[in-house]
Amino acid sequence: MAELEGIYTIWLRETKRFFRYRSRIVTSVVTPMLWLLIFGTGLGAAVRFGNMPGGYEAFIYPGIIGQTILFTSIFSGLSVIMDRQYGFLKEILVAPISRPSLVMGKALGISTAAVIQATILLILSFIVGVPMTPVVFILCMGIALVMSVGLGGLGLVIAAFTDSMEGFNLIMSFIVLPMFLLSGALFPITGLPSWLQTGVYLNPLTYGVDALRYAILGESALPLGVSIIVISAFAVMMVLVSSLLFSKKEQSLM
Template sequence: MIWMAEIEGIYTIWLREMKRFFRYRSRIVTSIVTPLLWLIIFGTGLGAAVRFGGVPGGYKAFIYPGIIGQTVLFTSIFSGVSVIIDRQYGFLKEILVAPISRESMVVGKALGISTASMIQAAILLALSFIVGITMSPQCFIVSMVIALIISMGLGGLGLVIAAFTDSMEGFNLIMSFIVLPIFLLSGALFPITGLPAWLQGAVYINPLTYAVDALRFTILRRSVLPLEVNLLVITIFAVIAVLIAAFLFNRKEQNLM
């Protein structure tokens, strides 16, 4: 059956992404150590310099959901470079002749990227005691669902950028102009209430803002928007990003056939 072939193709591409992820163990260690350094050094240093009340655990607890969002952001978007590597080594041509749709290829890639992001998010959630937060099973599950949705969207965004880029250098250059503003304008490091109107506009068009706000509500029970609104926005973003990636991937890679 056609749908069985599509599912098998998605699974095969997902499995390849997982094998690639676990093959580079240094990447896993780095992706965990870096956010911990943000929490310990940045959170402690700035937390001691400014008064930050209203949140049990202080500033470190406040930025904890944002650091999880940062980890998902970096892992998801930068994983789009795998498309460029596959294109350079000819593996992409082999995928294109497989009897599955381009949409299934993109979904398999996005799921692989999301799984890698969720593994790292799960490790950070398990280390919540570092910032004095008790992680309940319900909180853990909801946080993982949020991480899955936003990582699918950000992974799709990474694939969109990869569709326009033919070299790793060009991809990294574009990323340097995109990733940092997305992170800084997500409310990960500071409250988004009380900002100037022009800056709030930039904050609220950022999809990561809604993921961080949803994580903050789930973990700290504090948010700007209702959880349902945040989940709706990041879900719409994920669907649109994956669909656009599939469309661009289809048009771009037809030139390789």
């Protein structure tokens, strides 16, 4: 019960922090919509994209949802650095809960923020002419949750190695953009050169975007079961790795 209470308390704090900054919610929704309306419409008008209903805008719609989950989840790792700088992390570390519970509470708080933003984008699916049924909505929520836990864990891993916001942002610039561009969010992953396919299939975001595309559009390059297994394994691995790193890294603060 103490572990569950600790997880709940940390999750609640992260969730309250998210709702406290309302401008962050607005920005995280407006930016993806600009990608859809400007990039999707502009490039969609320049290329012919098969016979998919909705055209190129519909194709990149799941990818933009994946982008939102990626940016929100990983950048939320900044909260660890803020907690460390203001001394709050020391207070958490002396609490009678395990490191995995601490990390799980953080990851669930991060995933809650990401899922809320994904929910808003799913509700706005009519803008790009994509039908949204309750079954599709629930399936997308499950996929988004697993993706956000894994990517949030990745953000915590990076935060465990950095002591400043500047260092965190520098590392992010070398990770987030390549992950997004190599996820198949903006182009099909089939028929690519072999050297590019290697990067695409090593990218965990690829499987999350492909699973979302199957759930929303009924089309995918990979079997849904394979994508679910990969993102689930990635989520478990990131939680375990970040727990191990915090156990070693934060001993110096005690």
